[in-house]
Amino acid sequence: MATTLLVLNGPNLNMLGTREPAVYGKDTLADVEAQCRAAAQAHGLELEFAQTNHEGQMIDWIHQARGRVAGIVINPAAWTHTSVALHDALAAAEVPTIEVHISNVHKREAFRHHSYVSLVAIGVIAGLGTHGYTLAIEHFAKLLK
Ligand code: DQA
Numbered sequence: 164m165a166t167t168l169l170v171l172n173g174p175n176l177n178m179l180g181t182r183e184p185a186v187y188g189k190d191t192l193a194d195v196e197a198q199c200r201a202a203a204q205a206h207g208l209e210l211e212f213a214q215t216n217h218e219g220q221m222i223d224w225i226h227q228a229r230g231r232v233a234g235i236v237i238n239p240a241a242w243t244h245t246s247v248a249l250h251d252a253l254a255a256a257e258v259p260t261i262e263v264h265i266s267n268v269h270k271r272e273a274f275r276h277h278s279y280v281s282l283v284a285i286g287v288i289a290g291l292g293t294h295g296y297t298l299a300i301e302h303f304a305k306l307l308k
Contacts (some may be wrong), residue, residue, distance in 0.1 A: 165209040167233075168303055169232045169258075170296065171224060172214035173240030179265075179293075187244050187265050188233040190293045204298045206304035208233075218242060218249070225252040236259040236296060243265040243268070243278045252280040259300040259306070 174194065175182060180191035190198075196212045203210035203294040211232070215221050221242070228235055235258050243262070253260055258281060267290025273281050281287050286302070288295035 166207075166307055167209040167211060167232045168300060169211045169224070169228050169235045170196075170205060170210065171221060171237040171239075172240045172301075173238060174216045174218075175220060176238060176240055177214050177216065184299075188292050195293045195296055198293060199296050199300060201256075202300040202304075206301070208300070209306060210300075217243040218246065222248060225256050225258075228258050229256040229303060232258055233307055234258065235285075236263055236299040236303070237261070237280065238263045238265070238296075239278075239280050243280050244274055246279055250264045250283055253280065253283040258301075260284045261302060262282070263295040263299050265292055265295065266290060 177192055179195065180189055181188055192214055198222060199212055200210055237260060239246070239249055239262065242250065261281045262278065262284040269289065288298055
């Protein structure tokens with residue numbers, strides 16, 4: 164059976180490429196998906212990629228990942244800093260999770276310094292641009308070898 168990774172993206176990330184390019188760069192979400200698929204393919208991993216602006220949808224996807232995928236790479240976007248529900252969904256799913264942020268949230272406003280997701284993540288990558296997604300996939304590839 165193929166090993167599957169799930170890459171999840173939270174609110175406003177559908178606007179990548181045009182959204183505050185000085186902060187988030189010029190890559191679109193389609194570019195990020197292509198990078199993720201290339202990284203997964205290089206390691207013989209299946210990849211699912213999704214984005215939503217609806218918190219309940221994100222929580223449903225996380226529940227459905229339980230027992231089904233080997234790892235989650237998530238950019239929870241603004242829900243990082245607000246959502247106990249997202250924390251609880253990831254805790255319930257019991258799937259190893261890597262949290263990714265395109266920007267260095269620790270260099271930004273104080274409200275971005277706290278993450279509910281970090282408490283349930285095996286690791287966090289922030290500030291390396293969209294390359295952070297590739298690095299997270301490569302880390303899972305190494306863990307799954
Ligand atoms: C983000 C950082 C968050 O603070 C912000 O709300 C986002 C994107 C990032 O990728 O840098 O939407 O997760």
